[in-house]
Amino acid sequence: MTDFTVRRARTSDVPRIIEVVEPFVSRRILLGKERVDLYGAIQEFRIAEDAEGRVIGAGALHVIWEDLGEVRTLAVAEEWLGRGVGRALLDALERDARELGLSRLFCLTFEVGFFGRNGFEDMGEETVDPEVYAELVRSHDEGVAEFLDLARVKQNTLGNTRMLKRL
Numbered sequence: 001m002t003d004f005t006v007r008r009a010r011t012s013d014v015p016r017i018i019e020v021v022e023p024f025v026s027r028r029i030l031l032g033k034e035r036v037d038l039y040g041a042i043q044e045f046r047i048a049e050d051a052e053g054r055v056i057g058a059g060a061l062h063v064i065w066e067d068l069g070e071v072r073t074l075a076v077a078e079e080w081l082g083r084g085v086g087r088a089l090l091d092a093l094e095r096d097a098r099e100l101g102l103s104r105l106f107c108l109t110f111e112v113g114f115f116g117r118n119g120f121e122d123m124g125e126e127t128v129d130p131e132v133y134a135e136l137v138r139s140h141d142e143g144v145a146e147f148l149d150l151a152r153v154k155q156n157t158l159g160n161t162r163m164l165k166r167l
Helices: 011-026 035-040 085-099 112-117 130-136 142-148 151-157
Strands: 004-008 045-050 055-065 068-076 104-109 161-166
Touching: 004 085, 011 035, 011 045, 011 055, 011 068, 045 085, 055 085, 055 130, 055 142, 068 085, 068 142, 085 104, 104 112, 104 142, 112 161, 130 142
Parallel strands: 068 104
Antiparallel strands: 004 045, 045 055, 055 068, 104 161
């Protein structure tokens, strides 16, 4: 029995998502997102909430290509770490990915152990077919640039590991 639930995020969750993510942004584990960007992407988010309805974790699934999505902004409140919240959020995002027809999930992370335990592997130099690369490189999305390992996002990727999971 868990003492938390996972559900789709609502716009009213954005202030608490920011509170959960902020400690990780301060420690440079996650990249910060502007409030306007969180509202614009709220449909990508799942949140975990405790029995009192407080947001204790969040994560997003962003579609990159027809078969590829990115796990973004996965964070759990410090006091809830190690209690299965991150795994439950990741499970929900993977279900969403499968429903959308995705077969691969990407993440850029310092949390190699967590993602490794959950089926992600270091993708090394792996990329995509040249035709797909030519399409993706046109994107202004930073996550796509990180997936492609473009030079313009190297400051975001230093120390991070590019990981991939096949669903």
